[in-house]
Amino acid sequence: MRKKLNDNLNSIENDTMEFLNEIAENYPSAISLASGRPDSRFFDLKKIDFYINTYLNFISETQKKPYEALLSNLGQYSDASGIINEIITKYLSVEYGLEISPENILINIGTQESLLISVLTLCNKEEDVIIVEDPCYVGIKNYALIAGYEVSGVKLYTDGMCLDSLEKKIINYKEKGKHTKIVYIVSDFQNPSGIRMSVEKRKQIIELSEKYDFFILEDNAYGDFCFADEIFPTLKKLDKYNRVIYLHTFSKLIYPSVRIGVMVADYKFDDGRSLSNQLKKVKGYTTVNTSSINQAIIAGILIENSFSLKQYNKEKLENLKEKKNLTLDALQKYFRSNSEEWCGNVQWNDPEGGFFMVIDLPFKVTREDVIICAEVFGVIFTPMSFFQLDEINEKNIRIAYSNIKEDKIITAVERLYNFLKNKHENGKKECRIGTS
Template identity: 35%
Template sequence: MATELAREDLHASVSDPASASMNFLNEVSARFPDAVSLAAGRPHEGFHSTDDLDRYLRTYLAHLEGLGLDADQRRRQLLQYGRTNGHLGVLIARTLLLDEGIEVPAQAVMVTTGAQEAMVVALRGLCAGPGDVVLAVEPCYVGFTGAARLLGIEVVPVPETADGLDPEAVLAVARAVRAGGRRPRALYLVPNFANPSGVSMPVPARRRLLEVAAEADLLLLEDDPYGLFGLDEEPRPTLKALDTGQRVIHIGSFAKSFFPGVRIGFLVADQAVTDAQGRRTLLAEELSTVKSLLTVNTSPVAQALVGGFLVESGCNLRTAVKEKTEFYRRNLRTLLAALERSFADEPRVRWNAPAGGFFAVVEVPMTADENLLEISGRDYGVLWTPMSFFHAGDGGRRALRLSCSALEPDRIEEGVRRLARLVRERADTPDPAGPGRAAVAADPAAPAGSRDPG
């Protein structure tokens, strides 16, 4: 008889609701390939071709030769197992200095297999005991909450407002966790154009958050995949750039600035670690043991591709990605304008107006769940992401996330037109009291329509 396993005997992460929801989204996309997908947050595919791969490899090999590595050393660096924390530390540190004003030693940089691995490594390294928990902005990127669930680490949500995280709310939650006998180790957030909400934190709030982190003895896990793609040139310093007390572990990725298939991310952990004998190391070096047990090391060939890209750009990504930035700016403006045209006469529909990034959130007068998404793909030819996927509880049930990154502008406009028809035909019967705009506005975390920025 063939072996049969009981699902309840498998780890909870196997049946994790968030992971199951994302699998469902992928399945819906596969079933309705002709639908306009405003769900996928992937980058546009037109910026690179496979012909670029050879060029980037050759650029990086020439760079290694310029550093004095002979042919055997160059071959070994690309074709053998490599240093656990990778060999791009110098180039990444230089890029962070030029682009963000972040000054850290190369030894503080760990090159990871995507930003997802950086999250797992940081979580596993920081949470040492059963009472250790992490705080996270809510709504939250499911990759982070999923990683925590995989590791058996509790995530305590801190609700996001229309202006991003409120530092005083972070302080209150951290104190409540400690009062309950647990230790809050870190707070995860995306300060720039967050996924899923698109919200950015004002600079004064960022500075206050750093103060709160010191008061509450928290580390900040700053994830910054979208920071290069603002609608304007307004300075938005990363938390790490403002960090004078080494409270921030910075997580980055080349998925958006380069391309996702390279699967290269990194974390910057320059915090000092002291052992019982008084020896001092950097946190990134200590975390290398965790990474070595996960992936041994990050693909040297993939690192070489990113290395060639960085060398070619002079380690200045803001200049290198100007074409991409303009594309994503145009797409976000197209999305917001299309929402304005399609829902100008529907006061029960509200949306936020992010200052950059890939996403906007729309509140709708019906439950935006998996059932409605199925109907939307099948009968209306448009896909989106339920915001409930990004909440631990019952939040986001009447809201959806739209992504504008992967499509051409005409497809974005068509997708919004189809969404408008879905809303008109499937909306709940209006409340005689006329809840609409007033009910939405009563929620401090509710997005504001572009015609009513709130």
């Protein structure tokens, strides 16, 4: 048997997520500042039956259909674009002020499927390029690389992607006969950096999308977890040209195992075809349809909460903010309360929302350091280099505070401090020898 696999798998040989999962398994007593998972203490699993019933009763009453028939339908194959689109329409309107018609909505298996379908529907491998923020969430980059598409990064500043560099890159590609088809943006509290795009840049990139004829894939996985007073409008809300494909997920808002994501696409091509229809066609041949049972759970939660998840997630948001503040306090305690010079060169951001922050270090950290830190010092972090494309900077790390218990934060940061102090003083070789 020929054992040759897809050559593109080489491009994700150093799969970061697999690496971090292995470390967590190999060193179970290490505290993880690497896991960007939502906190499972908030998972609302006991009421699954109740929510499914809420949905069935709602449809039965509003559409005058028998409950039993609706129930048995939940076990059946269903429409590729989804069965709860009307309810999602209402939710998008109440929660985000987005007025979207149901036929421009697809209910997908998480945002990951929305990314995959977007790339498959829009891009030609030889002609098109996908541009992402650098650093970038690995879900799109690695999928595109496995599938053989060209992906390129544009530097991310503290107010979002550098739009001058984006423009230059688009023009450079054009000169080489390549077209930028997708620009992928996590507009709020980006994974891995925690930054959000300024409103000014949001407006500018919408104009660029029309000028250079590309689609913006807006991934709003974290926008609801805003700690600041001011919530910025989504790119979709500012979208004058229907060029934003808006991706929403319930993975962080409800729980990830429900695997429900929402994709909004309302672009119409000159020849009259609608983008949503093309996306639907592709979805039909990738995953057929999204689980009706899981759609019913989400719909039930939305109906029960009057189509807004703000109150439903109030405690979750407060907890997340508390954990971010505890992390900041711990960093302050360990890196600012002594006069060691290297500590002064450890800097961090204070994200206005989301699950992540970045710590800049005075020295490099490698994959090997991650193992040493877990094994010897008992804490796991993620080097930012895992998320970078073109410009590899090994002198910073991502800290996820979403899935750590409050009382573990101080110990985790203390352990991180000990690791960095040891590395600063001795280098990693001695740090191994010293503890063996």
